[in-house]
Amino acid sequence: QVHLVESGGGLARPGGSLRLSCTTSGYSFSTYAVGWFRQAPGKEREFVATIGGRGGNLYYGESVKGRFIISRDNAKGTAYLQMNTLKFEDTGVYYCAKGLFGSGNVLETAYNAWGQGTQVTVAS
DSSP states (O other): OOEEEEEOOEEEOTTOOEEEEEEEESSOGGGSOEEEEEEOTTSOOEEEEEEOTTSOOOEEOTTTTTTEEEEEETTTTEEEEEEOSOOGGGOEEEEEEEESSSSOOSOGGGEEEEOOOEEEEEOO
16 A cells, blocks of 8 residues: 655744654655645645655746755655745645656646645644
């Protein structure tokens, strides 16, 4: 069975940083892209970042460009989202997802397995 589990969420202050992890099991991790998405209360799920299976083909949502960094460690089967210079608007539940393909993709439909999500709250 394919499993993805997010961790590292919590409370951060504006301007602070958090690092999210996505641990995976049940599939050939390096074969597939990883995506990060988030959902704020009352809002649609939003694309955040993606990375291809071999660590290339990176894309970021416009609202996080220059602040967030996606990475992966294929030996560990783990993906990361480093979030810097956090803003109130970054608050939401963050999900990692397994791609259908090896290339990164900004579309939610290009992913076929999802973690349970981890809450990120940015507040002063």
